Amino acid sequence: MQIASFNINGVKARLPAVLDWLDAAAPDVAVLQEIKSVDEAFPREPFEDRGYNLETYGQKGFNGVAILSKFPLEDVRRGLPGDDEDAQARWIEATVTGRRAVRICGLYLPNGNPAPGPKYDYKLAWMARLEARARELLAAEEPAVMAGDYNVIPQDEDAARPEAWAKDALALPRTRAAFRRVLNLGFTEAFRARVQGPGHYSFWDYQGGAWDRNDGIRIDHMLLTPQAADLMTDCRIESGVRAGEKPSDHVPVWIDLDA
């Protein structure tokens, strides 16, 4: 089972690029972030024409997540538990079954800038709720994947210019500590289980020719329960997508599961 995560930065603006990517790469399962569309306006047909089941959790103008799957999507849940007042569409879950059942969680973690401030408080509160949901997923002792745009630069080696991000909400010590707290529950960060060292990024800003200078950061991650990690056979970042026509500022991250 090949699973991809891709922050597409607007489904309307990105439709040709996303469809070209699906035609070429054909993931079994994909989680999308920043669809920036309400559910009723999401262009379902071209995805369904390609054989994908589709579940969306959108809102007007910002945020929004979706799951695509060639397998049926079962037990769909929308929204990260823990705050009934939270209207931002940043979390969706479903179970897919290939040779084995895998719980798929797609997430778009708050950016949190400027920090300090209310947006950073919201980010940290959201990460505490993520930790709580992560504990539940672990307790189930089943294969589960939490994939998406975490808006977290885990370590300095995950940025081409770490000094430029030192005071940013994506890299502040409290952000990194909250991310580590989730990992330390027993999750495997898929990419770092496979690849070591600097120079691997998943986002390049549109500004300042960041892609041309390879001035990137690695903020799109996949966290696996032990039962999922035991099934992982590969993890990679599809950085070439960033050079395409009218690209997103993020690129897809992939895992292969023997499932």
Added chain:
DNA sequence: ATGTCGGCATTGTGCCGA
């Protein structure tokens, strides 16, 4: 350090979020 983009409210362009 700010050279960009997407979406919205709005009919021209400024604002927000990233």
